[in-house]
Amino acid sequence: MRNTVLSAHKGTGSKEKVAFYNSWAESYEEDVAMLEYRAPFLAAECIASHFTREKERAVILDVACGTGLVSRNLKKMGFCHFVGVDGSEKMLSLAKETGLYQELKHCMLCEDPLPVQDELYDVVVIVGALSDGNVAVEIIKELWHATKPGGYVCMTTRGNVDNLEYKAELERVIQAMEEEKKWSRVAVSVVDEWEKAVSEHECGYIPGVVYLYQKAF
Numbered sequence: 280m281r282n283t284v285l286s287a288h289k290g291t292g293s294k295e296k297v298a299f300y301n302s303w304a305e306s307y308e309e310d311v312a313m314l315e316y317r318a319p320f321l322a323a324e325c326i327a328s329h330f331t332r333e334k335e336r337a338v339i340l341d342v343a344c345g346t347g348l349v350s351r352n353l354k355k356m357g358f359c360h361f362v363g364v365d366g367s368e369k370m371l372s373l374a375k376e377t378g379l380y381q382e383l384k385h386c387m388l389c390e391d392p393l394p395v396q397d398e399l400y401d402v403v404v405i406v407g408a409l410s411d412g413n414v415a416v417e418i419i420k421e422l423w424h425a426t427k428p429g430g431y432v433c434m435t436t437r438g439n440v441d442n443l444e445y446k447a448e449l450e451r452v453i454q455a456m457e458e459e460k461k462w463s464r465v466a467v468s469v470v471d472e473w474e475k476a477v478s479e480h481e482c483g484y485i486p487g488v489v490y491l492y493q494k495a496f
Contacts (some may be wrong), residue, residue: 293366293387296413300314300345300367307370318435318487322406324354325489326433329465330402334358337401339423342418343388343408347374353404354379359433362400364393368432388414393421400425402432411445416452423461426494432462434492438469441478446488453490462492 294406303310324439330337334357341350344363353361353460356439365371371383384394388408403422422432436446466489473487 291392295366295386297366304346304367304369304373305372308348311348311474311493314474314477315472315484317470318406318473318489319328319348320352321431321468321470321473321487321489322349322404322435323356325466325468325491326353326402326404326431327356327358329491332401336360338362338397338399340400340403340422341380342365342393342403342405343414344374344380344383345370345407347377347379349404349406350374351377355364358402362395364388364395385476388418393425394476395425397424400430401427402431402433406433406435409434409436409445409449411442416445416449417450419452419456423456423494428494428496430492430494431465432492434490435487436472436490437485437487439476439481439484441479453492460495462494465491465493467491 306412337358338360339353339358341361341363342351344365350361361380363374363380364386366374366387367421368385374380375383386394403426419434426432436442439444448478457464468489469486472484473488474485476482477483
């Protein structure tokens, strides 16, 4: 399992990455449970605690939805309407089996444009994909476009040594968009025990961050 998780963060081509996630899909939830991977719950909790409108009517875009862990947590917190996007057909197949999603779309993030309408979603969330070796930080501009004015964008990333350069670049883009008044900061939550460490040079738990921003009206 340790080698599998390390492979998830290797910088490979998109075909290799998709093949990896397709092969990991069946054991994915079991593996991340063993890691005590808390990001899906922490992101959902952050969204639910700051969302001020009727949760039952909100439409959520779950980007890099995987098997549906984020939407499963949001459902428990009162949200009902979910659209999922992922690059792995196998992950999407398992997400479909949950019955959570009104719509599921296949998309290679940063290679294909997001297959969604601009300014349609009350919340756009991406958990687990914003890290070195996965999705480029430029994707957050597409997330912003998909969000309604006044809607929310929730993002997460890891804060361990191997991901610090990526995290710094992500935060530069987030800050630049804030300075351009595209959105405003709602919450940034630094979590020390994000998931169990798997790299040889790390022990215990690695940290992570949840970012929640509100798109300007």
